[in-house]
Amino acid sequence: MTVASTSRPATPAALYQQVKDFVARKIADGSWKPGDRVPSEQELVAEFGIARMTVNRALRELAGQGKIVRVAGVGSFVAEEKPQSTLLQIANIADEIRQRGHNHRCMLLSLARVAAPLDVASALDLRTGESVFAVSCVHFEDEVAVQLEDRYVNPRMAPDFIRQDFTRLLPSEYLVKHVPFDQIEHVVDAILPTAEQAELLQMPATQPCLMLTRRTWAAGTPVTLVRCLHPGTRYRLGSRFRPDGTAPRG
């Protein structure tokens, strides 16, 4: 009854995948912090009782995702950079602002269960009028508005979403923690804000905005649709990477 028919496959995960998950989880839950040493290949070989080539593949792929950094002759270490660096590095605007040494504040505008409008239903693979969670908030960087966030959440994927206290935890933080996505889509537009949007962002309605529309999936099912509106003069999106999947920072 819960999620789709994505039941556990009969075959257990590949060994290299188990090692990947093991290390990735240690990093995700904070057991191993940036800069910490990751067990060497030999140590993981002993721990899992498998061949070094298998461990090597796991760590090599983690390095490709930028989760760890490997130095020949020295060891492997949890990456300092933000793990999302592969693409538009906007997973968490709060962290991003704090990393710049600035103060972040989120003003909650609304949180409700609403009937999905056509575009939202379509984006989340629901029927029109089916109920979805909707949350709106404004993000401030040192008390300057930098993002107006309009988010819709698929209740089937995050039934407890609406019961959260979003004055303590951001919507995105809750979702990343409880419904980790495995696929993401970004669309970027340049638009003029509506009068209402301009007022919320404390900007003139004649100045352009960057609108980032993001959708995420977990196990093939849409989780959330979020539209982030940024004043063009106060925000830009960026990414740097290598086409071959190697870590960007070099």
Next chain:
Amino acid sequence: MTVASTSRPATPAALYQQVKDFVARKIADGSWKPGDRVPSEQELVAEFGIARMTVNRALRELAGQGKIVRVAGVGSFVAEEKPQSTLLQIANIADEIRQRGHNHRCMLLSLARVAAPLDVASALDLRTGESVFAVSCVHFEDEVAVQLEDRYVNPRMAPDFIRQDFTRLLPSEYLVKHVPFDQIEHVVDAILPTAEQAELLQMPATQPCLMLTRRTWAAGTPVTLVRCLHPGTRYRLGSRFRPDGTAPRG
């Protein structure tokens, strides 16, 4: 004399890398077209005289980049999708337009060797005033302007750039073919166009534009800086991917 001190390393490329390059080049230069069968692992083992694990790694990484699609029990095939799909899928606006079934035309505005302005010199890691190639053009989709391209090219990386006939080959096409990059950076802004830009794009100067700034590197040296200005109402940027480096299309 030629390029920087990036001389060829004493050690030849890894074997799996040679296989990757071999296959990637066949695809890039059109020898193998989308849907074509790629040699099986066994065939490549025989061809290169190396172990299957080595070939396997090469093909597995190519699949991760989305260049090929592998089907267990059947074989490997050149991917149908655009290979750049990992990120902002704008490597070649001409192809993109043609894929939509529309007509593409490029109007060359200027092509010259100029002294690098401060921002360009900084972006390309050159000294201010050092000479760079500069090219400007407008791209049309069914005779509607969709992109104003302002490009600067590092002469050290592409000394013959300025001698090309850009009425037959696009600047980006020449660079992709002759100076394949291995690192790329994108920055996206929302701005209002200048009067001149608005006129070139046949749009009102009060409407917002999406500006995509792209830098590419080859072997750690900057190759090109290009600023692409798009009318906000006629263009958007998008990307879809999986954080684990797997192919996006699923």
Next chain:
DNA sequence: CAGTGGTCTAGACCACGTA
């Protein structure tokens, strides 16, 4: 059935940095 890719093993040699 034979061919394919997916995975795994138990060794091996190398270049590198630290001690």
Next chain:
DNA sequence: ACGTGGTCTAGACCACTGT
């Protein structure tokens, strides 16, 4: 000298697909 990661080998077993 030692431990690290980077690469490579020559086998192996499996699940799957096509004939």
